[in-house]
Amino acid sequence: MRPHKILVSIADITSNPHHFKIKEIASEHISRMIEDVDAAVVNNDFAGPAGLGKKQTIFVEPLNKDSKQWINIICARSTEKNQRIYHEIVKAYQSKKTKQLYRKFYGDKQIAAWDVKLK
Incomplete structure (x- = not known):
């Protein structure tokens, strides 16, 4: 990833050595899809109301x-x-x-x- 860039996208990924399948999804939908993916980046505004907390958190x-x-x-x-x-x-x-x-x-x-x- 390019450091200090305001908005990043899949196009900014410079390496994927584990060949993860990465998809961009609108932030308001991610918390509802957590059971369907291995990992997700969930904005704080959506994590709390979705009941996601420390138990599910792997990085802050x-x-x-x-x-x-x-x-x-x-x-x-x-x-x-x-x-x-x-x-x-x-x-x-x-x-x-x-x-x-x-x-x-x-x-x-x-x-x-x-x-x-x-x-």
Whole structure:
């Protein structure tokens, strides 16, 4: 695979010494197909609701500078970004309570990224 590429596909695979049969499948369908394949890459948004957890997990991507592309952001129109209401929304979101809710609903599968230092 090419390092630091934002979106990868089968065309980016440079070696397959074990001759795995690899198919691209829309992320929203993979968790429902887990019983029909030997292994799958399942996005966190679909793994939890499908009941997939530590028992089925064989690899978790490391948190590093390449993870930055997956961090959710809060946006506003450039003409409105300095309005107080938006700063209040960010403050409310970046709270201890939000971190607690992440832990409650996602366990260790999702983290609050606003105070994480990516290496």
